[in-house]
Amino acid sequence: MKLARPVLLVDDEAQWLRSLSISLRRMVPEAQIDTCVDGREVMDRMATRGYDLVLLDLTMPHVSGEELLQQIRAKYPNTRVIIVTGVNQIDAAVRCMRNGAYDYFNKACEVTELVASVRRALEVVGLELSLSQLRQHFFSKQLQQPEALNDLVTCEPKMLDRLRYLEAISVSPAPVLIEGPLGSGKQTFAKALHRLSQADTPFHSVNLSGQSNEQIQLSLFGRVPNGTEPAQPGIVQQAQNGLLYLSHVDELSMELQGQLLTLLEQGQFYPLGSDRPRVASCRIAVSSQQDLKQLVSDGRFRQDLLYRLNGHRLVLPPLSERPLDIALLINHFIDMAAKDLQREAPLLPNGLADKLKHYEFPGNLTELKGMVYDAVSRSDEQTLCQSPFLMAITEQGSEPTAVQIRFGDELPSLAQANRALVMEAMSRCANNQSAAAKLLGISQSALSRRLAKEGLL
Numbered sequence: 001m002k003l004a005r006p007v008l009l010v011d012d013e014a015q016w017l018r019s020l021s022i023s024l025r026r027m028v029p030e031a032q033i034d035t036c037v038d039g040r041e042v043m044d045r046m047a048t049r050g051y052d053l054v055l056l057d058l059t060m061p062h063v064s065g066e067e068l069l070q071q072i073r074a075k076y077p078n079t080r081v082i083i084v085t086g087v088n089q090i091d092a093a094v095r096c097m098r099n100g101a102y103d104y105f106n107k108a109c110e111v112t113e114l115v116a117s118v119r120r121a122l123e124v125v126g127l128e129l130s131l132s133q134l135r136q137h138f139f140s141k142q143l144q145q146p147e148a149l150n151d152l153v154t155c156e157p158k159m160l161d162r163l164r165y166l167e168a169i170s171v172s173p174a175p176v177l178i179e180g181p182l183g184s185g186k187q188t189f190a191k192a193l194h195r196l197s198q199a200d201t202p203f204h205s206v207n208l209s210g211q212s213n214e215q216i217q218l219s220l221f222g223r224v225p226n227g228t229e230p231a232q233p234g235i236v237q238q239a240q241n242g243l244l245y246l247s248h249v250d251e252l253s254m255e256l257q258g259q260l261l262t263l264l265e266q267g268q269f270y271p272l273g274s275d276r277p278r279v280a281s282c283r284i285a286v287s288s289q290q291d292l293k294q295l296v297s298d299g300r301f302r303q304d305l306l307y308r309l310n311g312h313r314l315v316l317p318p319l320s321e322r323p324l325d326i327a328l329l330i331n332h333f334i335d336m337a338a339k340d341l342q343r344e345a346p347l348l349p350n351g352l353a354d355k356l357k358h359y360e361f362p363g364n365l366t367e368l369k370g371m372v373y374d375a376v377s378r379s380d381e382q383t384l385c386q387s388p389f390l391m392a393i394t395e396q397g398s399e400p401t402a403v404q405i406r407f408g409d410e411l412p413s414l415a416q417a418n419r420a421l422v423m424e425a426m427s428r429c430a431n432n433q434s435a436a437a438k439l440l441g442i443s444q445s446a447l448s449r450r451l452a453k454e455g456l457l
């Protein structure tokens, strides 16, 4: 969601101030507009309320815009200033830009140009703010709002880093891209982001997978009334000031990718049947199971959209790379299942979590949760029934792996093939020996011996 951003408009022409504030309130809903007709009051107003952006008229009685610009830049370096000039003041405007103004706007121009500049300035301030929060969080290593993250059970250091990052970006208005395999917790992270930022605003989620363009347009953007059908509001409109989470963005058609880009860049959308844009004011988080960079290389995803979405990016690892979390998650899901199924919570049998550390979990947390619910419903004693887990482990172990290797005319020797396989596994795992050993189905010490023997260490 877009967080409220305080903006001060300074001009001695009360009429201009009034009409500009109406336009900005309508077209940049996250801007919280205050006005000031007397330049002498500006620094006091700045001291009582930290403004993200000041729009400053250049020519005012008592104190000039140029003078105020200098004072604001000296005392409030994070505040952006846009200079508003009359027709013949280009030289002064250029001087102001040299002295740190963010932009300048000529009153004779279309107000939409000023609106675009205001949006850009607020976006920059938002990004700077989240960057400084990021630094703060990483240095403090403490979670600031642990209660908002209660649904995210983890003790893996790499996941705790992601929670800190989530807290840091919760103040930013920029879009968030969450990548991760099936069931790895993308939506759960999006919900936590919403709780961290403004829990009293709406959270909406739309699954973009398996729907036609028209269904998606209707559910996102709504429709204006036509001869046969009544008006229907879209979710973008309902999510005003809230968070809109779009899952499976990797499955969006090229046409809808363009519309999503308009929504992100201009904060505008078109209901079906209308050529009049509406203003959107929700923050957007999207998720993808596929690597979007790869999709861009394959020509299946727009690069400009990826740049836009990449405002903040979180990549969630598969559950098989979070072994420390397995016992914790099983216990968490046991409690949930026991409550939902109105049973006593059974105990986690010794050794089960360890056995599962070698299981791949193709469905990640969704799969583990399903297994635990099944196990709890089968448990008739005090201990959790193990059969759903053991069955999955056995099935995975006995599943034949289809290996297809293309050989040239000349076959490699066994030693050469071994060496090539080891090098390939190490390269796929970024030289992480324990991951490479897992890939090769041997122990880490066996891999280490082999690497030493081959002179690859």
Ligand SMILES: Nc1ncnc2c1ncn2[C@@H]1O[C@H](COP(=O)(O)OP(=O)(O)OP(=O)(O)O)[C@@H](O)[C@H]1O
Residues within 6 Å of the ligand: 151, 152, 153, 154, 180, 181, 182, 183, 184, 185, 186, 187, 188, 189, 247, 287, 289, 329, 332, 365, 366, 369
């Ligand atoms: N860290 C976590 N702690 C506890 N439960 C979690 C955690 N992450 C996810 N879950 C639970 O696991 C299940 C799957 O999570 P979620 O729906 O967020 O995954 P997803 O990546 O969005 O799924 P999909 O790929 O299908 O869109 C949900 O029931 C969620 O409540």
